[in-house]
Amino acid sequence: MPLYKNFFFDSHTQILVWKITESYHQLFSEVVLNMKNRERLNGMKSELHQRGFLSVRKLLQEAGFNDLDLYYDEFGKPHLSDDKFISITHSHEFSAIIISDRPVGIDIELHREKIVRIADKFITAEVKYLTIDDLEEYIQKLTVIWGTKEAIFKIQNEKGISFKEHISVLPFELDRNKTTANLNFGAVQKQFDVYYEAVENFGLVYAFEKK
CATH class of the missing domain: 3.90.470.20 (4'-phosphopantetheinyl transferase domain)
Structure with missing residues (x-):
């Protein structure tokens, strides 16, 4: 089951972990991407990196968001459009996000x-x-x-x-x-x-x- 873990640390903070077992094409077919991130995805040379990128979008969807709700500031820090704080990570076959009402890192x-x-x-x-x-x-x-x-x-x-x-x-x-x-x-x-x-x-x- 690719959604490896989904839990609330407290009433204001949700943590989700994905185990990446799907192919690039399967992941791509199951997520929404804005045009900028489509270009970013196409520019990635590693399929592992691409799958990590897409799996993060799967996690967003599990949390009730999608790629259209996510944006990056001039320093490359991710933000959500509803002003919740988010942090993102992926390594090899795992990815994870944390969403909170206060600043967080993962x-x-x-x-x-x-x-x-x-x-x-x-x-x-x-x-x-x-x-x-x-x-x-x-x-x-x-x-x-x-x-x-x-x-x-x-x-x-x-x-x-x-x-x-x-x-x-x-x-x-x-x-x-x-x-x-x-x-x-x-x-x-x-x-x-x-x-x-x-x-x-x-x-x-x-x-x-x-x-």
């Missing part, structure tokens, strides 16, 4: 060893609590950290924000499914509640600015 990433090699590009303070004793757990924690920083960047969306220098994730345990993160970027000082869970061999992370 990210889904495959657990893979490659993240160990690039960890020093996005972690600083986190090295104090990370250990590599259990490689699988280390990969999962790095994936949560990356996803957290990606989700926060999607919320703040300002040029110049560095994952390594400006966003820090507080210590956490995988079985707690929640942590806190800080954004310190010039005059911007914000704290975020972060939630994470496993979706098969992927890490799903979503974040909200603390009230």
Whole structure:
């Protein structure tokens, strides 16, 4: 069943996850696209990317919207026409969206060893609590950290924000499914509640600015 998960985090926030098993042609036949996004779709060189793009439109439809309700600002950040906040992500065979009355960010990433090699590009303070004793757990924690920083960047969306220098994730345990993160970027000082869970061999992370 391609709609992998559909739940309300709270009364104002809905999260939907799609497992992409359909062909490009099947997905294309089942969604509405505006002309700009038809052109964007045709310009994508990877069919996997195209299917991810189309599956996001399937999720929109599951939530009661369609592509005509979605627009992007000059920074590439997605918005819905009814002023609800939305964040979008897709990776390999999964895509996900989060829709809320408040600013939100979401990210889904495959657990893979490659993240160990690039960890020093996005972690600083986190090295104090990370250990590599259990490689699988280390990969999962790095994936949560990356996803957290990606989700926060999607919320703040300002040029110049560095994952390594400006966003820090507080210590956490995988079985707690929640942590806190800080954004310190010039005059911007914000704290975020972060939630994470496993979706098969992927890490799903979503974040909200603390009230």
